Amino acid sequence: MAQVEKDALTGTDTTGHEWDGIKELNTPLPKWWIYTFYACILWAVGYWIAYPAWPTLSGYTKGVLGYSSRGDLDNQMKMVAESRSGWMGKFEAASVEDIAKDKELLTYAMAGGKFIFNENCAPCHGSGGQGAKGYPVLADDDWIWGGKLADIEQTVRLGARGIHEDTRISDMPKYGKDELLETAEIKAVADYVMSLSGQGQASDDGKVIFEENCAACHGEDGKGLQEVGGPNLTDGIWLYDGSAEGVLAQINNPKHGVMPSWEGRLDNASIKQVTVYVHSLGGGM
């Protein structure tokens, strides 16, 4: 039925198909294209043999090279670990104090620590550790939980009110909400707290209430107690709102900051590096 003939105008064969008098020219694909196509098919067959390719009912063909992307990653990470092992072994073995004393380790820790800090800590503490409302400044020497290398390491590892079972924890009572103090007493002690940082005058009542209720965590002199995470109230550096209303609100129904626990999320060497880095920001204490 198909009748191949030569097209008079172009000299090309027709396919022999004819629709309503319209005939189709047979213009084959160029040879280079066809051979490239066949070569690709051959390449694919080679690929099936070399790499994981075909699913079977219970698994898949693994390929003679035994390649797997996860295996590849494992090997790569092993190589990375090996090339770093000299350093990492030293970080593993050294305490944060040793690292800070060893010039070479310190240089390495500062570079690594900065990277780790920007990725994990900057969203809360700011990119230079400058802090924000509710997130303490790490670049000063006012510390809630202590600014010695070991203290910082502990805070980073365990977090504060975090998910680690030994996390640092300290909850200020809700003096107003739970009606532990009268409204007038709260006002008096708030005035006293303001006066500690040189703002306004306080009554003696306020001082007594402070010593009875607050000194256990904020210290007799209000300068803070790092063992229980009670911040210094005398230095004019505020974690929350340092205005009179802010202090009242904190006593009525305290806010509590959560610092995540990093043990398990960051490896040991990373925790030590970031500790040394943070210590360098604040000049330490």
Place this chain on the structure above:
Amino acid sequence: MKHEIFETNVIVLALAIVVTISIGGLVQIVPLYTMEQTFEKVEGMRPYSPLEQAGRNIYIREGCYTCHSQQIRPFRDEVERYGHYSLAAESMYDHPFQWGSKRTGPDLARVGGKYSNAWHAEHMIDPRAVVPESVMPHYPFLAEKELNFDDASAHLKTLAMVGVPYSEEQIAKAVEDFTVQAQGEDGEGDVDAFLARYPKAAIGDFDGNPEKITELDALISYLQMLGTLVDFTKFKPELARR
């Protein structure tokens, strides 16, 4: 010319297309149901709690996946930044999965536990308050919009129909579990029983406003569980190579 029959008969052509595509589909899809390697054997996976599931629905509704992926690929740079590569098993109860294909923001597959609830709340209400250079849109309305969860059981039941193994108990207690998770220790509910049903779930008031359960509570509860379920100390990577 042998293919004239296809060119001149539309029904034959359609049938041939169906047959060809089916072969391709069968070869690719059927083995996923029979192959042992489809899901890695892991410990810790559980279906989403009703509150997390509601948060997930909001995540999808707001199109967070247009900027965030939830899939850490097995490459060194990703693993060093985000943590262990994602496993198929980790999206086993996802309908639909949120792997995503665009990272304007960071991958979220393991964001659970990385930040505090307070940080998430601030960040969702105004991202630039905590990350000054952020280009993420703000979602302050989530904190105001109270969540309607009368239909929590129906949601779980629907998911059970497509294969998520919710137990009768989980379905029956869905509405109750909503409040238990969002109120935590401060509420009246039985937190221990809830945690037995949904181990490792984050509990408590998430958005800083214990008065009501908002869409933000649900969204943060979802963010806080992402990537936290699988116990990687018991995971054998050699058995999950591919």
